[in-house]
Amino acid sequence: xxxxxxxxxxxxxxxxxxxxxxxxxxxxxxxxxxxxxxxxxxxxxxxxxxxxxxxxxxxxxxxxxxxxxxxxxxxxxxxxxxxxxxxxxxxxxxxxxxxxxxxxxxxxxxxxxxxxxxxxxxxxxxxxxxxxxxxxxxxxxxxxxxxxxxxxxxxxxxxxxxxxxxxxxxxxxxxxxxxxxxxxxxxxxxxxxxxxxxxxxxxxx
Ligand code: OGA
Ligand code: MN
Numbered sequence: 001x002x003x004x005x006x007x008x009x010x011x012x013x014x015x016x017x018x019x020x021x022x023x024x025x026x027x028x029x030x031x032x033x034x035x036x037x038x039x040x041x042x043x044x045x046x047x048x049x050x051x052x053x054x055x056x057x058x059x060x061x062x063x064x065x066x067x068x069x070x071x072x073x074x075x076x077x078x079x080x081x082x083x084x085x086x087x088x089x090x091x092x093x094x095x096x097x098x099x100x101x102x103x104x105x106x107x108x109x110x111x112x113x114x115x116x117x118x119x120x121x122x123x124x125x126x127x128x129x130x131x132x133x134x135x136x137x138x139x140x141x142x143x144x145x146x147x148x149x150x151x152x153x154x155x156x157x158x159x160x161x162x163x164x165x166x167x168x169x170x171x172x173x174x175x176x177x178x179x180x181x182x183x184x185x186x187x188x189x190x191x192x193x194x195x196x197x198x199x200x201x202x203x204x205x
Contacts, residue, residue, distance in 0.1 A: 008091060011173065012098050020154060020174035022164050027087070027138050032168045034080035036140050039110045039191055042071045048112060054126070066119040068183070073108040084108075084193070088136065091173075092197055101133050101199055108195035113150065117190070119183035121155065124176040124196060132176040132196040139166035140191040150186025154179055166190050 007023050014021035027035075042048060048069040052061045073081055085106065092103050113119075124135045137152065144150070144167040151163035152172060156179070163184075164172055174181075176196060183190075 004087070004090075008094050011091065011171075012094050015095070015173065015175070016098065019178055020156075021172070022162075023171045024167070025169045026171035027084070027169045029169060031080060031083055031087075032138075032140055032142075034078075035084060035110075035138075035193065036191065038078055038080055039071070039112065039140065042110065043112070047071050048110075051111065053122075064120075065122070066183075067117040068111045068113045068119060070109040070111050073110075084138070088195070091136070095134060095197070101197075103133055103197040103199055105198045106136075106195055107198065108193060111192045111194050113183065113186060113190040113192075115188055116185045117183075118185045121153075121180050121182040123180050129201070130177065131198040131201050133199050134197040135172075135174055135176045135179075136195045136197065137172045138193040139170045140168055140193065141166050141188075142168045144168070148187050149184055150188070150190040151184050153182045153184055155181060166192060 004026075007026050011021045011023060011026075048071050050061050051066050051068050051070045053065055054060060073085070077085065085108070088106055088108075092106065095101060096103055125132050144165050146165060150166050152166065154162050154164070154174065156162065164170065166186075
């Protein structure tokens with residue numbers, strides 16, 4: 001069996017048992033490299049924007065809560081972005097087969113955290129909208145050391161926490177409604193790809 005297929009099965013099993021999963025080297029090194037290059041080119045083109053919080057009328061920039069810069073995957077994806085979306089499509093199919101969540105759409109953005117930037121403890125599901133079901137995060141940072149900081153801290157039941165270092169190729173996913181999490185400040189720049197699998201909004205009765 002292919003290595004990536006094995007990892008997919010491990011992710012599904014962990015989502016089933018504990019609601020979250022962390023896989024090192026899920027994203028191949030050459031793809032990580034190309035995604036990093038894409039991010040650098042977006043930066044040079046001035047396509048990174050200050051991230052906000054909330055949605056629609058509620059949307060606003062709140063630097064006391066998050067201070068990263070983002071760039072959404074939009075219509076014209078380059079080959080690296082398409083390859084990433086294809087790998088995530090396989091994950092989506094596996095998740096749909098096992099959990100019947102009816103995931104159908106993936107929204108993804110690059111996120112760049114300058115040194116000492118952060119994203120305070122939060123939940124990814126918006127208050128008035130439960131379409132975000134599964135959060136997926138891929139890290140793009142080569143040679144990350146524990147002393148660089150910048151861990152993703154996940155809050156588990158009973159205020160237990162785990163910390164995930166944002167090392168290149170590491171992939172994290174968790175059910176968006178269940179796990180609060182936080183990005184701790186880092187000593188160096190920190191790049192990630194964050195996304196959400198969404199289900200269709202319920203039709204009003
Ligand atoms: C987010 C988020 C975590 C990370 O963008 O909602 O929590 O580690 N990102 O980049
Ligand atoms: Mn989040």
